Amino acid sequence: TQIDVALAAASLAALRTRYGDANAEITAARGRLSAQVDALRAAQARHEAIDANAATQALERELADVRARLAEFSSRCGSGHPDMASARARSAALEDAIAHLTSDGVYVPDGAPPPS
Numbered sequence: 001t002q003i004d005v006a007l008a009a010a011s012l013a014a015l016r017t018r019y020g021d022a023n024a025e026i027t028a029a030r031g032r033l034s035a036q037v038d039a040l041r042a043a044q045a046r047h048e049a050i051d052a053n054a055a056t057q058a059l060e061r062e063l064a065d066v067r068a069r070l071a072e073f074s075s076r077c078g079s080g081h082p083d084m085a086s087a088r089a090r091s092a093a094l095e096d097a098i099a100h101l102t103s104d105g106v107y108v109p110d111g112a113p114p115p116s
Contacts, residue, residue, distance in 0.1 A: 001040045002055040002107060006097035007062065008033040009109040013093040014086040037112045044106070052105045056098055063094040 012029040019026055043050075070087045077084055093109070100107040 001036065001043050002050050002052070002101070003058045005033070005036045005040050005109070006055070006059050006094065006101075006107055008036045009097065009107075009112075010062075010090045010093035014090040017085040017089040018082050033109070033112065037108055040106075040108065050106055052101045055107075056101045059094055059098050059101070063091060063098065066091045066094060 008029070012026070012033050015023070015025055015029050066087055070084065070091065073081065073084050073087060097107045097109070
C-alpha cells in the first residue's frame with residue numbers, strides 16, 4: 001500500500017505538469033491517490049507494519065527508470081518539452097517519497113486528505 005501511495009502521488013505530480021488542475025485526468029488521479037492514502041491509514045490503524053526498506057527499494061527502482069527516461073528525453077526533446085516536465089515532476093515526487101520513507105518510515109504526500 002505504501003508503494004501504491006507513492007506511485008499515485010508521482011503520477012498526479014506528472015499529470016499536473018502536463019494538464020493543470022482542471023483536467024478530468026487530474027480529478028481521477030486525485031481520487032486514486034485519496035483511495036490509496038485511505039488504505040494506508042486503514043492499515044496503520046490495524047497496526048500493520050510498513051516495510052519501509054522494501055518500499056524504498058521499489059521506489060528507487062522506479063526512480064532509476066524515470067531518470068533513464070529523462071536522459072532519453074533530453075537527447076531528443078528540449079528541456080521545456082511536456083515529457084521532460086512530467087518526468088521531472090515524477091522524479092521529484094519519488095525523491096520526496098523516498099526521503100520520507102527513509103527518515104519517517106512512512107510517506108503520506110503533502111496535500112493528502114486528512115484522516116477521517
